Amino acid sequence: MTQIKSKKFMLLDPVQTDHIHCESCPIRHRAVCARCEADELELLEEIKYYRSFEAGQHIIWSGDKMDFVGSVVSGIATLSQTMEDGRTQMVGLLLPSDFVGRPGRSGAAYDVVATTDLVMCCFRKKPFEKMMETTPHIAQRLLQMTLDELDAAREWMLVLGRKTAREKIASLLAIIARRDASLHLNAKNGPLVFDLPLTREAMADYLGLTLETVSRQISALKRDGVIVLEGKRHVTIPDMERLLEEAGDDSDGGMLD
Amino acid sequence: MTQIKSKKFMLLDPVQTDHIHCESCPIRHRAVCARCEADELELLEEIKYYRSFEAGQHIIWSGDKMDFVGSVVSGIATLSQTMEDGRTQMVGLLLPSDFVGRPGRSGAAYDVVATTDLVMCCFRKKPFEKMMETTPHIAQRLLQMTLDELDAAREWMLVLGRKTAREKIASLLAIIARRDASLHLNAKNGPLVFDLPLTREAMADYLGLTLETVSRQISALKRDGVIVLEGKRHVTIPDMERLLEEAGDDSDGGMLD
DNA sequence: CGTGCGGTTGAAGAGTCTCAACTCGAGTGG
DNA sequence: CCACTCGAGTTGAGACTCTTCAACCGCACG
Numbered sequence: 001m002t003q004i005k006s007k008k009f010m011l012l013d014p015v016q017t018d019h020i021h022c023e024s025c026p027i028r029h030r031a032v033c034a035r036c037e038a039d040e041l042e043l044l045e046e047i048k049y050y051r052s053f054e055a056g057q058h059i060i061w062s063g064d065k066m067d068f069v070g071s072v073v074s075g076i077a078t079l080s081q082t083m084e085d086g087r088t089q090m091v092g093l094l095l096p097s098d099f100v101g102r103p104g105r106s107g108a109a110y111d112v113v114a115t116t117d118l119v120m121c122c123f124r125k126k127p128f129e130k131m132m133e134t135t136p137h138i139a140q141r142l143l144q145m146t147l148d149e150l151d152a153a154r155e156w157m158l159v160l161g162r163k164t165a166r167e168k169i170a171s172l173l174a175i176i177a178r179r180d181a182s183l184h185l186n187a188k189n190g191p192l193v194f195d196l197p198l199t200r201e202a203m204a205d206y207l208g209l210t211l212e213t214v215s216r217q218i219s220a221l222k223r224d225g226v227i228v229l230e231g232k233r234h235v236t237i238p239d240m241e242r243l244l245e246e247a248g249d250d251s252d253g254g255m256l257d
Numbered sequence: 258m259t260q261i262k263s264k265k266f267m268l269l270d271p272v273q274t275d276h277i278h279c280e281s282c283p284i285r286h287r288a289v290c291a292r293c294e295a296d297e298l299e300l301l302e303e304i305k306y307y308r309s310f311e312a313g314q315h316i317i318w319s320g321d322k323m324d325f326v327g328s329v330v331s332g333i334a335t336l337s338q339t340m341e342d343g344r345t346q347m348v349g350l351l352l353p354s355d356f357v358g359r360p361g362r363s364g365a366a367y368d369v370v371a372t373t374d375l376v377m378c379c380f381r382k383k384p385f386e387k388m389m390e391t392t393p394h395i396a397q398r399l400l401q402m403t404l405d406e407l408d409a410a411r412e413w414m415l416v417l418g419r420k421t422a423r424e425k426i427a428s429l430l431a432i433i434a435r436r437d438a439s440l441h442l443n444a445k446n447g448p449l450v451f452d453l454p455l456t457r458e459a460m461a462d463y464l465g466l467t468l469e470t471v472s473r474q475i476s477a478l479k480r481d482g483v484i485v486l487e488g489k490r491h492v493t494i495p496d497m498e499r500l501l502e503e504a505g506d507d508s509d510g511g512m513l514d
Numbered sequence: 515c516g517t518g519c520g521g522t523t524g525a526a527g528a529g530t531c532t533c534a535a536c537t538c539g540a541g542t543g544g
Numbered sequence: 545c546c547a548c549t550c551g552a553g554t555t556g557a558g559a560c561t562c563t564t565c566a567a568c569c570g571c572a573c574g
Binding site for chain 1: 336338340341342344345346348349359361366367389390393396397399400401403404406407408410411412413414415417418419464465505507
Binding site: 199200201211215218232 | 520521522523
């Protein structure tokens with residue numbers, strides 16, 4: 001719907017798309033291939049290729065035939081569903097190392113759209129499926145990742161079904177803040193700072209709200225000092241505890257191992 | 258919250274809980290063990306045991322330590338999350354053959370409650386995890402099942418985030434009707450008939466509504482002839498197409514293989 | 515300098531929730 | 545056998561949250 005083609009984004013082409021060796025791949029230890037041994041990586045090398053997408057580009061259309069699966073190497077994409085009348089719900093946020101596509105199914109179930117410039121490591125589907133049967137390390141890792149996604153989806157169902165608009169926004173900010181912290185491994189006590197990777201509309205689609213409500217609630221959280229905004233996208237969280245209270249989340253974020 | 262202990266339910270003890278051999282198990286070909294060979298089943302026999310629960314009983318408390326995983330053999334259970342202030346959201350409906358628990362994690366993330374009398378086939382967790390590493394058939398099947406659940410969860414996110422109360426109810430009825438049809442393999446053209454396995458409150462928790470709204474919308478669908486109600490739980494769907502329209506679902510239920 | 519897009523804000527309205535009263539049927543006890 | 549209780553479910557009235565429709569801002573880009 002909204003195609004971002006600005007040259008600003010095109011400039012920062014984040015990864016040399018031609019020849020990355022798995023060994024030196026930035027997501028080597030977090031993607032489907034995380035558990036693979038050197039010889040297994042060799043097999044993957046042979047069935048993989050890279051594709052780059054610009055911000056705003058559709059990567060996959062729901063219903064299309066899929067001849068590949070793959071991993072996000074860099075950039076961010078969204079997974080979403082749309083009803084005939086245009087109502088859309090985001091059902092996943094794809095970050096580097098996240099897996100795209102479903103082995104054993106020929107059609108795509110969701111739309112996948114790049115929200116930033118993005119690089120994908122694609123595997124030809126047929127050979128990948130064959131490899132899944134012969135290489136337990138891949139299936140094992142994929143299972144782990146799928147279970148994590150399922151947990152995330154269920155967490156999100158609570159947000160969608162039972163939280164107020166204000167709590168929804170706070171929850172989204174908390175999630176983005178947390179992931180950003182774990183990515184940059186900041187000194188964890190300082191105030192968290194990050195840029196929102198989503199437009200107000202995309203946030204609304206994630207949260208089951210309208211973009212106006214998103215805007216209003218962000219303004220309210222800013223007015224109440226829960227967050228500090230510079231420009232439209234740059235966010236500072238002075239007090240994470242406070243934000244979590246606003247999100248209705250119980251304190252310490254319930255770590256389960 | 259509402260413990261059903263009626264003797265009526267206790268009478269129909271649906272499965273002989275003591276000695277089921279995997280070979281003759283009713284969920285043999287749909288559960289985690291679906292792909293297992295005879296020798297693999299032998300290994301499972303050794304680490305499994307059965308537990309029965311009465312309608313209303315808590316099977317697992319969120320946060321508790323889990324020393325088993327398992328499959329629902331008969332009966333229905335719900336998976337749900339609760340916030341401190343009592344708001345609860347159902348995040349899954351467990352039917353016969355569905356898997357419970359997460360290998361590789363020690364704590365339970367959700368409450369699991371039996372809504373009918375229920376029998377579970379439990380596997381001791383440690384040996385099961387060991388078996389997952391040595392028996393690809395189990396991990397493969399579990400991956401398949403987890404991917405299905407993830408799709409269901411995402412489908413549900415659309416319902417929670419974007420559908421109206423009326424559409425939500427219609428969606429739930431459609432899902433229950435569909436599963437019931439696939440279970441009983443009815444002549445598929447006749448009007449669908451089934452009993453609601455959930456109270457109004459449970460439906461509300463599933464749909465992110467209040468029980469009053471659920472009741473009102475069911476009454477409205479009845480008044481408009483979309484469904485026929487006998488008593489509070491017995492439902493007839495005269496026209497499935499019509500119901501799907503009401504659910505906002507695109508026609509033919511988009512079968513992907 | 516106009517145009518387009520992301521974002522903000524206001525006013526009015528619709529949809530859902532809250533609170534409350536009531537019905538119905540099943541089980542209980544005198 | 546009947547009055548009683550208790551839980552599930554229904555229905556109504558009013559309150560409140562969020563949406564809808566609309567105007568407007570500001571920045572980037574051509």
